[in-house]
Structures are given as C-alpha cells and as structure tokens.
Amino acid sequence: MTSANEIRCDELVELITDYLDGALNAETERCIDASLAACEGCARYLAQIRATISALGDLPTEALPDNSRDALLSAFRRATR
C-alpha cells in the first residue's frame, strides 16, 4: 500500500545501498531524499550505514593478505556456480 510519493521505512532501508551508489531512478531518489529529511529513524539508519562504511574503510587493507583474498574469490566463484 505504498502511495505515489511516500516510501515505507522498511522499504527505504533496503534501498540504501542503491541510493548511495546512485543506482536509483530520479523519482525514487527524490522520494528517499524527502523521507530522510522527514524521518529521524531513516536518517539515523542511513547515518549508521555511513558510519559502518567508514569504519570498514578505516580497516587496514593489509589485514587481508592477497592469498586469503584469492582463496575467498575462488570460494565465491564456487558458490556462484
């Protein structure tokens, strides 16, 4: 029961990654902008996702040696097939 210009909070949180990647159409993006400005809960959720990304970005990359990345990648491809 979503109306033309309102977005439910439980929908918004699922679109956060697309939103941050700029992968949404302009109409949806506008809806999200408006919701974020009006809903403290969603605004906090976005801020916390940003904080999470920035904490991840601060992790030292050397914590992940190349061989473990290769191992992960091959595991990934196995899982995909």
Place this chain on the structure above:
Amino acid sequence: MASERGSGELTAQAGVSAGPTVDPSRFRGSDDPFEGHWREFPAPWPSTEDEHVAARVRAHVASVLGRLPSRQQVVLTLRDIEGFNSDETSSIVEISEVEQRVLLQRARAFVRAELENHFDVDDPKDPAAAEDRHRSLRRRMLPLYAAAGLQGVGLWVPVEKLFMSEIGFTPATIGVMAAAYAAVVPIIEVPSGILADRWSRRGVLIIASAALATSALVGGLSTNVATYIVAALVLGVYFAMYSGTMESIVYDTVLEETGDSTVFQRRLGRVRVVEGSALVSSSLVGGWTAELTSTRLTYFLTVPFVAGSIVLYLTFREPRLHQATRATSLRNQVTVTYRTITRRGVVLPIVTAAVLTSLILQVLFEFGPLWLVAISAAALWYGPFWAALVSTLGLGGLLAGRLRLDRLGPVLTITVIMLLASVALTVSRHLAVVTAAQVLLALLIVVANIHVTGQLHDAVPSSIRSGVASGVGALSWIAFLPFALVFGLLSNTLGVHSAAWLITATVVMAGVILGRLAFRARPHRNLADLLHRYADGTLDAAAERRAAAHLASCGACRAHVEQMRKTISMLGDLPTEPLPDQTRDALLSSLRSRTSRVPVAPGETAEIVNALDRTQT
C-alpha cells in the same frame, strides 16, 4: 507507481533471494495503521571522533567480518575495505552490478546490526564508559558555555535609554526603533535557522556574535537617531541568528556525545545560567561604568567581550549530525521545515506550548515593572525587583530537567502554582507578593520552556532542527506583538491588575497543553499526522467518513483530535505563512502527486483508508 521502484524490482532483477536485511520486528506490522514504519527509531550512536571509541569500533567490525557468508564477505571487502567501485567489483567477482549491490546491502546491514549490538551493550554493562561519555561531553561543551557567557555581556543594556535620550531620541522615535527591531527578527529567524541546518550552526553563531559586536560599535559611535536605529536593526540580526541555533547545537552535541538526549535540558539550562549571570553582572558593572565615565563608553567596552566569544566558538568542535543525510534541495528543505512546524499533529502542540511559554515570559519582562508603578513602590525597589526577575533565567536553567515535566503529577503541580501566582497578580497590591508571584511564575515558565524545547528537538530530525526552532522563535515573536498591544491597552484603561487576567488565561492554556503532552505516553507520529488532517478538515469525503467511524470507537484518538482542534484554532489567528501562497503550493505539489488538487494527495487518501480498514478489522 510503487511497482516502478519498489525493492521487488531489485530482487527480481538480481535473481537472488533477498529477504529483509533489517529485522522485520523493528517495523510496525500489518495490524498497525502504519505498517512498515519504525516501531522505535534506531538509537543514535555515540560519536567515533574519539580515537579510543573508533579503535574499539574497528576492532569489533574486524571481528564480525568472518561471520559473513563468503560471497557477502568478498563483495564487502572489495567495495568498502579495498575501495573498488561497483563496476570494478562486479567484474572482479564476475556477477552483475545489481547482484553485487544486493550482496553488499546484506553485508553492510549485517555489520551495522552488529555495531548496534556493540553500542547497545556498551552502555548499561559498562558504567565507566557512560561516565567517560559524560565527561567528554562536559569538556566539549566548555568553549560553548564560555562563548555564551561572553556574548551575554551587555554593559550598555542598563543605560541604553539614557544614552538614547542623550543623542536625541524622543518617545516617538523610540517607538519607530522598537518597531523596526520587531520587524527584522521574525523575517530573519527562519532563513537563519535553515542556514544553520544547511551550512553550519557554529558559523551562524559566529555571524550572530559579529552582528552583536557591530551593533554595539555602531551604537556607541552614534550621534543621532538614524545611526542608532541601524545599530538596533543589526542587533535584531544577532537575536534572530542566535535564537534556535544555540539550542540546536547543544542538542546535537549531547546526542553525538552520549547517544541520547536525556541530559539536553540540563546542558541547555547550563547555557541559560551562564547567559543570565553574564547579563545580570554586566548590567551592574555597566551602570557603574556609566556613572564613573560615560554612557557611550559602555558600548565600546562591550565589543571585546563579544569578539572573545567568536574566538571561543572557533575552538568548539561542531556536531555533524545535521550533515548525516545527503543534502536535499533548498526547496525541499524549506517545505519540510514549514510542514513540520505547521502540519504535524505531534509537533504542533509542542510548538504551541513553546509559543505560549515564551509569550508569558516576554510579557513579564516587558510589563513586570508596571505592577510596581501601579502600587506606587519606592524607586529603590525597581533595581532589586528587576535583578530578581532576570535571575529567574539562570535559576530556571539550574532547575531544568529536574522537575520531571514529562509526568502528569509535576505538570499539574506547577500549573496550579503558576495559576496561583498569576491570580495573585490580578488582586495583590503588596510589593512582596507581586514580586514573589512574578519571580515564581517566570521561574516555572523558564523551566517549562526548556522542557518543551527538549520535546520539540526530540520530535524533529537534525537536518531541519535549527529551522524548526527558529520558526518557533519567529512565531513567539509574532504572537507577542498583538498580545503586547492588547495587554498595554487593557492596562491603560482598566489597570495592570485587570490586564493580568490575560496572563492567567495564557497560563491555563499552557498548563492544558503541557498536561496533554505529559499524558500522551508514546505518540504515534504518523497516525497523529493523519488525525491532524482530519481535525483540519482536509481529508476527502470517503476518508473522512472512515476516520469518523474509527474515532467513534477509539477514545484515545478522539481526545487527540479534540486537542488538535483546540491547538489549530489557537494558532489559526497567527500569521504563520513565511512563504506566499503560490510559492508554497508549488513547493508542496512538488512533493505530492502532480495530479492532486486537494491538500491531500489521492495516494495518501488511499493509504489512510487502508490504514483505517486495518485498525477496524
């Protein structure tokens, strides 16, 4: 239209099964009229600017990475730790960008939820950490308190009228000046608040101090009426810039440092104590300086103090909460700010309570000494009387947050005391009684006003905080003008004691709304908004019939609508339109359905009807 952009589209394209990434129990269920909205907002997180906190967060994040499913772990690592973009990541792992984003979305949500647990268990189980936060808050606030004190210095304030008469003011030109000042403040209030939200709260406070220093300088240099009026206008700029912005910066700092707003009232109270003390002590020193030297010098001596406040603001670390959401267009921001002040069922009673309490306080400060005139008190008593009245600003600050005005009992108690005090002002001709009644009333109103300010800030997001607070300031200002006019007229014709019935009536209204706010345990923001539209009569016929049917069976909602109707009729007389009708309509329709001609869009009406259907089944 919803299907064009819903998350369903996304998962269909991605070809992966994607249940919700946030625990569905965090949102209202299908039994609730507002299905899909937050049950309770996620609790705010403490600031990670402190390296100690940031290090613990990093350690925790690193420790949970291993618990992610491997596909998510790889995508998250590539995107957020190694910093590849969406395109690069999908070619490295050979999946579509859409699928890559679905995995990333799930991984980020998982890590966020883990961090949330981390912050959640941090507090109650670790009292030392909580104590650390409060100590860090106190340390961070110091430059702000000091700046508030320095900008509160006004050596010229007690001798202003004297100086004005020295440079040729007459009662008529004093009136012109007061009117010019009164016009500037509400015009600049809201734009200055929006500037604080979009740009920087600290920046706006610095501009405010610069305006205050300029005003003192121009005032001191004035040798005629015209230049002094310019100084008064610049003082209006200061006032508009400062009000609303200071409380917002205090609120956001408290939220950022401690993760919640419980100590906001006390921190804002502390600011008020410092401001009040500076005002009282600088008034004493100013009178004495003018006696020894000249009235003109008090203006120049004020400037270095105010300039000092700018230096202190520069050493204050500004909270960043208002920048958390991505910048929206100015148009959207103005619309949302405006709608929040005027449209929300939950915010409106708080706004009304804030306006009423400010109104009573302003009336006491403006007309309080009239009682002394009416009972022919000796000139000797005016000084101590005024000092006692002004000191309530600081004393109220000390009491703020300690009276538990979120409970019905304390609200009832202070309302009764305020009523007794205001009735005393209508009958008593005894100096001690009149003074005590005014001081008591002012004191409790200051406490109530700080309490309501806390509620207002609790109800609005940081991105529009200063704008809303400044809007309330402007409303109070606008409400005061006609009130003061009527009050002055009544005092002239019937005497100040009879005019005091106006104060009593305002106290009753404020008490009712404060009681209602305390009574309303956990407001349902969205439902309140719809009921507001019902109360406002802006629903279409079908929705209105359904709403009426629901109200017939729901006492709580009925009471809420009645309360709102009262509030609406009280606010109805106030000019609350900061934008011309045409502009406002254009702004609103940009947010609503393009085909809508009624104030409520058809989609919203459908939502209301559905919502009511569900409540009834």
